[in-house]
Amino acid sequence: LMVRPNPPRFLREGDVLEFTTRVLNTGKTDRTGKVKLSLKNANTEELVNKLLGNDSPEISFTIPAGESRSFSWRLAVPDRAPTLLYQVTASADDQADGEENYLPVLSRRILVTESLPLPIRNKGTKKFQFEKLLTANESNTLEHQSLTVQVASNPAWYAVLALPYLMEYPHECAEQQFNRLYANSLAAHIANSDPKIRRVFDLWKGTDALDSPLEKNEELKSLLLLETPWVSEAKNESQARRNLGILFDNNRLNTEINRLLDQLNKSQNPDGGWSWMPGGRSNDYITLYITTGFGRLRHLGVKNVNTNLAIKALTRLDNWIQKRYNQIEKRKQLDTNNLSTTVSLYLYCRSFYLKDKPIAAGNKKAFDYFVEQGKKYWLKLGNRQSKAHIAIALHRLADKQTPGDIVKSILEHSVTNEELGMYWRDTEYSWWWYRAPIETQAMMIEMFNEISDNKEAVRECQIWLIKQKQTQAWKTTKATADAVYSILLGGDNLLASTKLVDVSLGSSKVKPENVEAGTGFYQQKFNPSEIKSELGSVEMTKHDPGVAWGSLHWQYLEDMSKVTPHTATPLRLSKEIYIRENEKTGKVLKPIDRDLKPGDELLVRLILRTDRDMEFVHLKDQRGSGTEPVNVLSRYKYQDGLAYYESTRDASSHFFIDYLPKGNYIFEYPVKIFHRGRYQTGIANIQSMYAPEFNSHSASQWLEVK
Template sequence: PRFVREGDVIEFTVKVTNRTDAPQAGRIRLTFADAATLESADAAIGNATPERTFSLPPRASRSYAWRLAIPDSTGFLIYRAVAATEHHSDGEEGFLPVLSRKTLVTESLPLTVRGTGPKTFTFARLLAADAFDTLQHRSLTIEMTSNPAWYAVLALPYLMEFPHACSEQIFNRLYANALARHIADSDPRIRRVFELWRNTPALDSPLEKNTELKAVMLEETPWLREAADESQARRHLALLFDENHIDDQLARAFTQLAEQQRDDGFWPWFPGGPGNEYITLYIVTGFGRLRHLGVDIDLSPARKALPGLDRWMTGKFLEQPQPAPTPIEVLYLYARSFFLEDAPPDADLRALLDRNLERLRHGWPQLDSRQSRAHAALALQRFGDAETARNILRSLREYALVDDELGMYWNDTDEPWRWHRAPIETQAMMIEAFDEIAHDHDAVEACKLWLLNQKRTQNWKTTKATADAVYALLLRGTDLLANNPRLDVTIGGRPLEPTAVEAGTGFFEKRFGPGQIAPEMGRITIDKAGEGVSWGAVHWQYLEDIDRITPHAGTPLSLEKSVFVRKHTDRGTELQPLNGPVAVGDELVVRLVLRADRDMEYLHLKDQRGSGTEPVNVLSGYRYQDGLAYYESTRDTASHFFIDYLPRGTYVFEYSTRVQLRGRYQSGIAEIQCMYAPEFNSHSGSITIEAR
């Protein structure tokens, strides 16, 4: 075997091959020794008869087996197998790793607190820890973040760092610098936060944090480069708040944007290309949003684009008017609504707009995305039709789902690659619509909570998503960043005194060692003084016998492991549940069922194997199964799956192993963890395999 575990009963096989043309007879001896002391370990592992006889015909081979029972506290072993006849002898010596029966398990309880007042959380598994006499506490860590809105600001450097010279990215560099200057000038306390963050772990990527809570080292994952890139971008955050740097970057971006704008007012996607209506609308909308946030910015490029956009929309309507406006036509109305005072439409254009708005009043139910409906509601509101705008919001509200932890969201995130269905950008539009039209504070805060939760478990991948999200989070002013609510945490009836509180986010953590952990610490109360959302987690690590580990369920991530035997019957090939002994050579199909209640990125799934089984597929590489792409890496003791992006839903992983050795051993547990937010984790139990 590649390895054994404490508690395994397994047959160790040795194959003897006669490579001569004559029969051979002799003796074969298998012995074991402790790798550290070289003392014999045969008696300890039940190898009572190390020596046997063999007799082989010419050119034949035969396997011989020794049944071993691996006790607790067995160290690393050396095996030596020697076969000898009167004239010939040969042997092999190697190492046999012995894994501990005790397995380190990490279980976490995410903590999310909205609004003011106390909230009590119950970590049921920790409260019941005394019921398991073999369980050994290792550590308990509680961490809290009082103002996670700062994590959105940490994404601003990505807008500045994007290397391409397309019009959209140039505008986003201008957007990031203009927004950074506005944020820094709005409150001296905010500028002070960035000064305090210099050369501190606050600027590390979440992938590089909490290494002691993660089941795999970052260097063993495919995401080492992503973590380094994100950390480097965050460390450039200070540049965003350097006045000289901001002024220089703003001037550069503004000049580049003006140079790429064509004479007709349109921007191409890349320099030298044809004018692109969508890119132009995106940039014009961005200028309008900056002013809407109170940012002091020169709007002349946007004003220059408006006549061309007006002509384009006039021609589009006159060519072939549809019963209802298309998503890009609605985006035009939304973009145009930011500039009704700067460039009021003339009589002809106003007549065209009125006809378009009339189509929108009756045709908005035909719009197939929430983002377009929010564009329509805001455009109608600004053009004077508040009643239809409120009707659209009522319709959106009817389909919304509300959760205390997740906030307000919608279950319609299919086709996220289409620009008007992108989930982050769509949620940003929900915030703007409920804020401006309905003045619904509760809905706005619930929508912001969902947006922040996405940042909790994901690294926003596009400049467009980042820009829209930051815009939506700052819609009610920079008070969201200046707010730093006090959190009074009580764990097990004892108040927690935070130390080394991180500036801005208010992050702090407290660790307890094995002798400090008690079951009553599974009851946590957080008293929050201040509006907004705060979050954190409790991480409990313990050692437990692998056959006594029970599944960690009821979490945002859940994982189930089951084993089936592939049987060939008269009805064809069937998968039958493992509920009895199996034979050497049987194919076992391991099925992992993974459920996630939210979108997540950077997940590591590890599934341990039984010592008497071998994987059928030993080649590592990217796989695609049931709509999910992942990288599979096969190691000696486990199979590892690295998932870049996991949309909300249920997924099934299956892979095959083959029974190689007789005995009784454990299949091992399966574990999953979000590397970006390690408080989202789960694990299965282990299954006993008996091979005869």
């Protein structure tokens, strides 16, 4: 005689579920006996059969030889039910078998975190309504846990916090050597531009201002950092920020700048070019990148920029463009479009040095040819970064018409949003350097600043960049370098503001305490007894131009079946469940329009929408107690251009997304129904671990299995 229980992985308060077991008669004669389900409190071992409605724990059976029978007990899980210890025993004559194990009971009241982002721009007052908090009194089961308001009065400083990443990049390729030089030169420029800035860095030492956003606000996040794949990223970013004090040490800066210049000098090939890794052949793009970088440093007003290495490289670059021209002439294709992204970068690079080293007579024909190509074919370039390169180069070459046309064309395709500033819908995550979104936005700022002196467009574009830092870590040195470069462009010192943003919740004004230097970050937490619905009316006042942001985080306990979808942030998440049925044409998905039964396969579909790029995003979907996941192996997956790690656990499925570009996404996974009953599917929730104010969740729904 053998007993094989089929318990659920867990139960949830409010569930009604059939606990099933199979009894096998492996003998050669029929057996008559009894099978019994006993439920005990796992802590006290006290019997709790009646508490769960198990009024008839014993069932009689007669099983023929070599056959098996299934038996079930219908359980109703009350509120505050303890963790259970179940015992299933079967006995017949002198034969008996049994199994004992634990069965967790999850609360139907779940901790819900909902947030309201509070973006504000320029001088003035803005009002926000946290609708769900304002109507919280309508639920008699909702229990407040905490309310936290946070404000960053001058978030432009978060871009400066990214500088140490540049300084520390470990590889010895020429591009990274130059980026370290770029970061050190920028650091010296920033530190010396305003004594107040230097004081801010001194005040940051030893404070949590230097913690990675991944390590902050653990209590507001749906998952501990230790449970995510991003522990090392958080530690690396925090360590980089802590090195800010070292970065801005004057003696170290001068020594490091001289050392890096010496390294670049040694790695420069005799023809003036640089290879990617030391000892290799000269690489046109790397040479262009470094030479352009020297020009940009000088253009930004960084003092004592040694451009000798860059000027030496110009001969190599001019010969390269001549060689390209000769090949086109040889193929008799001079009348066709030969403008490329690299040629555009060359013209932009060369425009920094027209006075240092005019175009040699032998290269003039080729240079003029590509200048004309830029005037004629700029519309054919498939990306904005290259168009901006052409516009700035032609502007510096005294073209009065084309640069204005390019600026006008690019502006016509832009989108301006009060919160996000100016951006373009063509922004995409791409491996091609000329499509990189942060670097492209930096070029837009430089173009508007230099060609049209459009201060408004410059400010709008800078706001988009700073807003990107809210949800991303800027992991590439090039993105960080270009972002800091463009935030410092434009005349307005975005780092100079010291005025705090004022916040009022309802009739109570938030009093800033423990204000972080530079960023002007402060927060206030309200205890459960202090939380009133009226605190959902928020008023923010900014006293000077620029961008600032805040957030209101509300945590509460609520019956899962009463939780409604949260859509007040740029992340939107919904959950749909379909039944998968076999038909002649194959498997088809249908809405649940019939009674469900054990063995049915359901497809859980999570629909995610985001209006901005985000990094380090965690999506969690709870499961019903009577269902079992089909995908039990954790693994990396790639679909619809999105890479993520899927991890299956007892009560939920988790999706860890390193990089989430703006757009719409669908996640699907199958579950099998194992138990009859009536139980909740659970909610799905998503949160940016980098900026926890961006979160969303779906509602839960009942599954009825007969």
